[in-house]
Amino acid sequence: xxxNLNQISYSSNENTEYVVxxxxxxxxxxxxxxxxxxxxxxxxxxxxxLLGENGAGKTTLMNILYGIYTxxxxxxxxxxRLVEIKTPRDAIKLGIGMVHQHxxxxxxxxxxxxxxxxxxTSFLNPTEExxxxxxxxxxxxxxxxxxxxxxxxxxxxxxxxxxxxxxICRGANILILDEPTSVLTPGEVRExxxxxxxxxxxxxxxxxxxxxxxxxxxxxxRVTVLRKGKVVGIxxxxxxxxxxxxxxxxxxxxxxxxxKAPSKLSDPQLVVEKLNVLNDRxxxxxxxxxxxxxxxEIYGIAGVAGNGQKxxxxxxxxxRRVVSGKIYIGGVDATNRGPSAVRRMGVAFIPEDxxxxxxxxxxxxxxxxxxxxxxxxxSNRFFLNYDAIQLYAKKLIEEYKxxxxxxxSPAKLxxxxxxxxxxxxxxxxxxxxxxxxVHPTYGLDVGSTEYVRRLLLKRRSEGAAILLxxxxxxxxxxxxxxxxxxxxxxxxxxxxxxxxxxxxLGLMMSGAYARR
Amino acid sequence: xxxxxxxxxxxxxxxxxxxxxxISVVFALAVSGAILKVYGVxxxxxYGIIVFHVFGSLPGISETIVKLIPLTLCGVGLTVxxxxxLWNIGAEGQLLLGAIAATGVALFSGDxxxxxxxxxxxxxxxxxxxxxxxxxxxxxxxxxVNEVIVTTMMNYIAIELVxxxxxxxxxxxxxxxxxxxxxxxDAAKLICIPGTRIHIATLAIAVASVILIYILITRTTFGFxxxxxxxxxxxxxxxxxxxxxxxxxxxxxxxxxxxLAGTGEIAGIHYRLRYPESISMGYGFTAIIxxxxxxxxxxxxxxxxxxxxxxLVGGYVMKIMLGLPVAMVNxxxxxxxxxxxxxxxxxxxxxxxxxxxxxxx
Numbered sequence: 001x002x003x004n005l006n007q008i009s010y011s012s013n014e015n016t017e018y019v020v021x022x023x024x025x026x027x028x029x030x031x032x033x034x035x036x037x038x039x040x041x042x043x044x045x046x047x048x049x050l051l052g053e054n055g056a057g058k059t060t061l062m063n064i065l066y067g068i069y070t071x072x073x074x075x076x077x078x079x080x081r082l083v084e085i086k087t088p089r090d091a092i093k094l095g096i097g098m099v100h101q102h103x104x105x106x107x108x109x110x111x112x113x114x115x116x117x118x119x120x121t122s123f124l125n126p127t128e129e130x131x132x133x134x135x136x137x138x139x140x141x142x143x144x145x146x147x148x149x150x151x152x153x154x155x156x157x158x159x160x161x162x163x164x165x166x167x168i169c170r171g172a173n174i175l176i177l178d179e180p181t182s183v184l185t186p187g188e189v190r191e192x193x194x195x196x197x198x199x200x201x202x203x204x205x206x207x208x209x210x211x212x213x214x215x216x217x218x219x220x221x222r223v224t225v226l227r228k229g230k231v232v233g234i235x236x237x238x239x240x241x242x243x244x245x246x247x248x249x250x251x252x253x254x255x256x257x258x259x260k261a262p263s264k265l266s267d268p269q270l271v272v273e274k275l276n277v278l279n280d281r282x283x284x285x286x287x288x289x290x291x292x293x294x295x296x297e298i299y300g301i302a303g304v305a306g307n308g309q310k311x312x313x314x315x316x317x318x319x320r321r322v323v324s325g326k327i328y329i330g331g332v333d334a335t336n337r338g339p340s341a342v343r344r345m346g347v348a349f350i351p352e353d354x355x356x357x358x359x360x361x362x363x364x365x366x367x368x369x370x371x372x373x374x375x376x377x378x379s380n381r382f383f384l385n386y387d388a389i390q391l392y393a394k395k396l397i398e399e400y401k402x403x404x405x406x407x408x409s410p411a412k413l414x415x416x417x418x419x420x421x422x423x424x425x426x427x428x429x430x431x432x433x434x435x436x437x438v439h440p441t442y443g444l445d446v447g448s449t450e451y452v453r454r455l456l457l458k459r460r461s462e463g464a465a466i467l468l469x470x471x472x473x474x475x476x477x478x479x480x481x482x483x484x485x486x487x488x489x490x491x492x493x494x495x496x497x498x499x500x501x502x503x504x505l506g507l508m509m510s511g512a513y514a515r516r
Numbered sequence: 517x518x519x520x521x522x523x524x525x526x527x528x529x530x531x532x533x534x535x536x537x538x539i540s541v542v543f544a545l546a547v548s549g550a551i552l553k554v555y556g557v558x559x560x561x562x563y564g565i566i567v568f569h570v571f572g573s574l575p576g577i578s579e580t581i582v583k584l585i586p587l588t589l590c591g592v593g594l595t596v597x598x599x600x601x602l603w604n605i606g607a608e609g610q611l612l613l614g615a616i617a618a619t620g621v622a623l624f625s626g627d628x629x630x631x632x633x634x635x636x637x638x639x640x641x642x643x644x645x646x647x648x649x650x651x652x653x654x655x656x657x658x659x660x661v662n663e664v665i666v667t668t669m670m671n672y673i674a675i676e677l678v679x680x681x682x683x684x685x686x687x688x689x690x691x692x693x694x695x696x697x698x699x700x701x702d703a704a705k706l707i708c709i710p711g712t713r714i715h716i717a718t719l720a721i722a723v724a725s726v727i728l729i730y731i732l733i734t735r736t737t738f739g740f741x742x743x744x745x746x747x748x749x750x751x752x753x754x755x756x757x758x759x760x761x762x763x764x765x766x767x768x769x770x771x772x773x774x775x776l777a778g779t780g781e782i783a784g785i786h787y788r789l790r791y792p793e794s795i796s797m798g799y800g801f802t803a804i805i806x807x808x809x810x811x812x813x814x815x816x817x818x819x820x821x822x823x824x825x826x827x828l829v830g831g832y833v834m835k836i837m838l839g840l841p842v843a844m845v846n847x848x849x850x851x852x853x854x855x856x857x858x859x860x861x862x863x864x865x866x867x868x869x870x871x872x873x874x875x876x877x
Binding site: 318319338339340343349351353355356357358359360361362366370371373374379381382383384386 | 736
């Protein structure tokens with residue numbers, strides 16, 4: 001079948017050093033140059049990191065290699081042969097597989113059925129044929145997945161494993177992973193890295209697309225750094241370090257250690273008492289949660305997604321009803337008061353899903369007053385005052401360095417980082433004393449991440465009480481004063497920042513403490 | 517082998533959007549022209565005759581304005597609903613409900629003077645249309661029932677309701693058993709421009725509604741909320757905008773304006789309730805295209821209504837002067853909507869044709 005055929009047809013070329021050579025690749029999108037004469041070489045059996053900020057052209061380059069885009073200029077050699085890759089089908093035939101950030105799986109089918117969908121199998125009883133082949137592959141690379149489980153029952157890490165299996169089953173010898181760790185927990189990342197290394201040692205060549213420096217250092221053999229569509233460095237990982245890579249990637253010095261000056265603590269601004277909240281399915285998702293956040297303090301909540309953080313945040317911000325328990329903001333009861341009332345009490349909310357926080361079809365200016373359009377001077381309750389709105393928007397655009405053609409441009413033209421700046425500008429500029437920030441740097445590049453974190457620390461030193469919910473333990477550790485871990489709806493432990501480390505938090509997140 | 521790929525384009529400018537609207541109309545004319553040709557009529561001279569009779573003669577112009585009135589009212593209402601991403605397919609039914617209510621008020625409220633009776637009829641028409649819009653809105657906002665299905669089906673309820681009334685309880689005593697109601701009293705009739713059927717009051721209401729709705733959408737907090745709900749319902753929830761309020765109000769406005777159109781048809785043209793297809797020649801459906809061709813801009817609705825009003829009159833010209841079936845108008849409407857949808861795709865995506873060759877070497 002597929003697998004065997006591919007192995008035979010490409011074994012004749014195994015003497016070439018590079019399995020992929022991309023030469024002088026140019027790709028333009030409406031006069032914007034996404035790839036500017038990029039050269040990229042992948043050696044057999046190596047893990048090659050492709051590093052760059054958002055918009056540096058990593059994904060474009062990989063989409064060209066996978067046949068989703070066709071390059072405007074340049075040549076691609078696979079196993080030493082000049083090829084034209086016009087569709088993903090061409091790429092698959094050449095032994096190239098890609099695992100996207102978003103999985104392409106049928107949730108209601110089993111793992112085996114999903115794999116059978118991808119392969120040419122017999123008409124009757126297709127899963128049996130798949131099973132033999134897949135079990136062989138799982139054995140070889142140490143990839144374990146229960147073939148009879150329905151996909152919706154699986155964790156994100158397991159789904160990603162199916163995607164990798166899918167690519168290998170189709171005969172991929174060259175595997176592209178696009179930001180594979182962005183959806184995984186620390187434990188799952190370790191697992192992923194283990195079998196990536198194993199696959200490389202078995203002769204597969206892997207391209208690892210990322211903007212995370214730590215991962216580059218940990219997993220890759222070599223690294224190609226992109227900035228603004230150009231290659232700015234090709235290095236052996238063993239001969240470089242995070243600082244050098246960051247400088248190459250961003251184009252300037254980056255300060256990793258944020259200065260966290262001790263700040264003056266004031267009274268508790270956000271108090272949560274024995275809170276119980278249901279999820280969408282009517283099950284108890286938050287169980288007897290109590291904590292308080294004082295002014296001038298960042299309270300971090302760590303935990304794997306789906307352990308009640310979403311429901312907790314929605315309850316505090318008034319988006320979800322509370323079953324029992326109390327929420328106090330600045331000493332005033334805010335339980336079940338609804339989102340508008342909670343906001344007026346001085347709560348800023350940076351939502352987990354950026355899509356929730358803005359309206360793409362409306363202008364940047366309108367988005368900047370999304371929560372305040374009813375207030376003076378932006379309106380007199382009935383008529384909007386566009387002069388005031390635009391004046392205010394111009395000020396915020398400058399202050400928060402939002403990169404937009406004008407304040408009247410629709411927000412959908414902004415990049416992800418600039419959308420986040422826009423949301424932060426709106427939420428942090430009205431002097432709210434309580435800030436709820438959920439994954440505030442999710443998907444942002446190094447420069448924007450640094451900016452967002454500085455901003456949060458600045459509001460902290462100004463006396464705001466900040467609740468930080470994140471899965472990114474580095475972020476929690478570098479920002480928080482106190483850290484709580486949520487597991488299955490409960491807070492299973494709370495530590496001052498000085499006593500917390502990744503290992504302890506990781507254990508707590510996995511539920512080890514809860515079971516004792 | 518040739519492969520076709522779609523690539524995303526940058527945001528279209530206003531000029532591009534306008535150009536594509538014009539292209540889509542030209543394309544529709546070409547498609548209809550081809551059908552005319554098959555029918556044995558020369559499309560160029562046929563279009564010439566139609567344009568001449570519709571826009572070049574007084575009866576043509578005045579009849580175009582007569583058709584423009586309900587199209588504008590329904591079309592403007594639909595821009596409100598569509599902006600909130602509520603697919604109101606029920607303007608036809610909402611118009612008929614307005615017609616029923618207006619007739620009811622005119623027939624059964626005794627001897628009222630004109631200046632009381634006519635405002636009352638418009639009010640009743642608005643409320644009845646609004647009610648017909650509010651029902652699917654409530655179902656949508658509270659129970660998340662698909663508004664396309666509910667509004668579509670409620671058209672049939674409205675049509676059958678009209679039939680029931682004219683065959684049953686409201687059948688006119690002085691009409692020798694014909695399925696129509698009695699004529700409404702003179703005090704309930706609108707003044708028309710002499711020699712035409714243009715009922716000025718409704719025309720004025722239509723033009724005013726265009727301006728008012730434009731201001732409502734672009735300049736008010738309600739319009740802001742409407743666009744937030746339409747642009748991103750999740751963000752609306754996050755910003756504390758009440759979904760129920762916006763859905764309900766926008767459908768009340770949408771339905772109410774269609775109801776006003778129904779009132780105008782009764783008080784200005786028919787003076788009685790009659791077969792639903794006689795009261796409205798599908799104004800509520802045509803208004804969907806009117807609103808889309810105007811790109812949901814209320815001011816442009818006035819322009820597109822002129823076009824489609826002329827088209828409806830053109831249907832008569834085709835029938836009388838060229839001996840063609842009126843169904844040609846429906847064919848034209850259909851092909852316009854289809855080519856509009858196609859142009860929407862072309863506005864957002866660039867189509868690339870890729871010629872597949874053998875691998876090199």
